[in-house]
Amino acid sequence: MCGIVGIFDPRGMRDIDRAALERMNQTQFHRGPVEGDVYLEPGVGLGHRRLSIIDLAAGQQPLFNEDHSVVTVFNGEIYNFRALMAELTALGHVFRTRSDTETIVHAWEQWGEDCVKHLRGMFAFAIWDRRQGTFFLARDHLGIKPLHYATLPDGRFVFGSELKSLLSFPELPRAVEPRAVEEYFAYGYVPEPRTIFQHAFKLAPGHALTLRAGGDPATAVPHRWWDVPFTPHAPMSQQAMEEELVARLREAVESQLEAEVPLGAFLSGGVDSSAIVAMMAGLTREPVNTCSIAFTDSAFDESHYARQVAEQYKTRHQCETVDQDDYGLVDLLAGLYDEPYADSSAIPTYRVCELARKRVTVALSGDGGDENFAGYRRYRMAMGEQQVRSMLPLALRKPVFGFLGSAYPKADWAPRMFRAKTTFEALARDLVDGYFHGVSILVDRVRDQLFSSGFRGQLQGYRAAEVMRGHAANAPTDDPLSVLQYIDMKTYLPGDILTKVDRASMAHALEVRVPLLDHQFVEWVSGLPSSSKLRNGEGKHVFKKALQPYLSDDILYRKKMGFSIPLARWLRGPLRESMRRAVLNPLLLDTGIFNPDYLRLMIDEHVAGAKDHSTALWAVLMFEAFLRKNGADLPGRS
Incomplete structure (x- = not known):
């Protein structure tokens, strides 16, 4: 796990300022404190900070092919690198290291831009091919690893794992994008591909960007190379579905266990992290290293569930109690995320990564289970609303529920069953707008009050719901639940969950792997029928059924607790x-x-x-x- 940066000058191929490149690289020291290096040639500068995980002795970057005509910097892990090495060796390529990074170089030589389609892992990388005059950037299937880029006023293209590397250039315009402000106060983060700044962008998950020497980087358009398919499987029995699910989960976990440094797992006591630990325990000879944090406030503490799973699988469990009033991280978080980020669970996430790093360098997490298997409560709520929508035409719903939504008081203090205002407002909308309304941290009417009239004028009618509408229009399915899962995989998963974990873990030089987001596993799960995921108001139905031989009902069917703060x-x-x-x-x-x-x-x-x-x-x-x-x-x- 590492941090990468780079400068590409396609217009003039001028000499790269070494000091500027090294300054960029140093902003991400925390991502790779073991070692760092830079490479320069006319028009190209690449930098890398390394956290050594595989091939500790010879995996340094930037890394080249045999004649130094192709060079790459890479952040992440390629889990199928051994199989790729064997395939590429048989095709005549010569490897000098045992590093997964070198498979990227030779995969580029063999397959060009299609190299990404051969990779299984989490990654963000850049390649410079001098003979072809091609500069290529790519981000993994689901956006586990970040990649930011911008074009400077003088035509230089710059990129980095974190936005702070781009902000090291004083000449990068700091103009804030009004639409990003609107989106931030709706979602709590700025969704891909936008950043808070008008002139800086995130490369979206499953996308790549190709630049050519002599071209204009400002006109280069990212292209999508992978998407969640949601292609239905042939009918199968419940038992066959459960058995194949476990087999695929075990294989995904096993593929992510290779490391030459201490490895363990987060264990919250929830279904997802417990499932990962259960699979790990059956695949390793040594006890699994697990860690969790306890809270002083019992309303937020689920450490006893984590202990139950740790005892069942005889893990080496580490648990520390965190004071619930851990509010001293506010300014630190602002520095970690580089742009506004409002998920307050970043605080306990930072602490659990801090704890894990005391014992391990690599930790497996359960992130992705809720998106894969419809585990969030909001899916249940949205499907209930959709059932009501299906019974009444929009022409009737909009005025009736619109009136009820405006007339009903906002009752945060009341029991949840009496907080109907948001539900009425959602029912007056279609599926996507209703879902947006339900998940917004500040709904439209609150943002209208929060923003000044002058700023609302600058937005020119733009609404953050456009982000979800755009993804819904591109969804490869018309199943309502699948559409919402697809939207979350494009917005909430990379923009909130994976961003939170990446920045919190990298702040402690900890690598976090996410087996539930193995793209082959995600592809297969996406093809399961919606009724197997959300059934009778219960999310993760098939996942929980499949895990019954491995986890107790206390773990599988207890009330879901958020990783939150008071x-x-x-x-x-x-x-x-x-x-x-x-x-x-x-x-x-x-x-x-x-x-x-x-x-x-x-x-x-x-x-x-x-x-x-x-x-x-x-x-x-x-x-x-x-x-x-x-x-x-x-x-x-x-």
């Missing part, structure tokens, strides 16, 4: 004054983005306990921290 209490208590200072900071108010009166109203109502505005206030607080860290050029500032 945010509302923090913002009424220990963080109250710092929150007030941040939200009313002139730096924030002078941007012209926000309605100051609504900001003050949210603070007063939340502190008084009249309403729960914790999600909105946290999002604003993290936006303010981003501004202080990055000195952005705000769209509303006169």
Whole structure:
């Protein structure tokens, strides 16, 4: 696991500034503290920070082919590298190392841009082929590893694992993209391919970008090379489905166990992480190293479930108690993520990665189970709403439920069954808009109040729902549940979950692998019928059934707990004054983005306990921290 950076000057192939390249590389020291190096030739500069996992002695990068005409820098792991080595050797390629990185170089020589279709793993890489004058970048199937890029005003193309490497260039415009602000306050993150800055982008999952010497990088358009297929399988029995699921899961886990450094697993006690540990225990001779964190607040603590699984599989379990009032990480998080990021579970995620790194360098996680098997509560809610929609035409639903949604009071304080406002509002919409409404951290009417009239004018009618609508239009399925899973695999999974884990783990030089997001496993699971995933209001139905021989019902069928913090209490208590200072900071108010009166109203109502505005206030607080860290050029500032 590593960090990569680079500079490509296709227009003039001018000499690359070594100091600038090394400065870029050094911004990502935390991603690869073992060693780092850079390579320069006219028009091309590549840099790499290394966290050694495989071929510790000879896997240094940048790495070349035999005649040095092809060079790559690579972040990630290629799990099928041994099979690829054998295939490429049989085709006449000569390997000098045992590194998975070298398979990328020779795969490029053999298959060109189609090389990515032969790779199984998590990766982001860049290749320079001098003979062809081609610069090629690619990101893995599901976006496990990040890749950012930008074109500077003088025509140089720059890229890096993290946005901070691009921000090391003073000449990169810091203008904030208004649509990204709208998206951030809807999703809690900025979805791919946008970043918070107008002139910087993320390479989307399953996409590649090809640049040519003599071309204009500003006109280069990323192209998709892989997608989740959602191709239905031939009918199979429930037993056959469960048996094949376990076999495929075991194979995915086994493919990710190779490392020349200590390896273990996160174990929260939830279904997904417990399933990974169960598979690992059957594949390794030594006890599995597992780690979890406990919370001082029992309402958020599930460590006893983790201990149950650890005892069942006799793992070497490590658990540390984290003070629930762990709010000292706010500014640190802003520095880690480089752009606004409002998922407060980044705090415990940072702590569990910190704990894991004390014992291991590689940890397997259970991320991806909810997206694969429809485990989120919001899928159940959305399908219930869709059932109602199917019984009433939109012409009737829109006025009836639209009126009820506007008339019904927002009752955060009431039991969930009486909080019908959001449901009524969702029923007045179609499937995708209703789902967007349900998952938004701040719904449309709240964002309308949060933003100033001037900033709303800059948006020119743009709404963050367009992101989901675009993905829904491209979905290779018309099954309603599958469409929502597809949307999440393009938005929430890479933009929130995988970003959170990548930055938190890399801050501690920890590699995290995600077997449930092995692309071959995802392809197969996507073809299972929706009814096998969500049945009678229960998500992960077939997954849980398949795991019954391996995990107790206490683990499989207990109420799902989020990896969360007592945010509302923090913002009424220990963080109250710092929150007030941040939200009313002139730096924030002078941007012209926000309605100051609504900001003050949210603070007063939340502190008084009249309403729960914790999600909105946290999002604003993290936006303010981003501004202080990055000195952005705000769209509303006169």
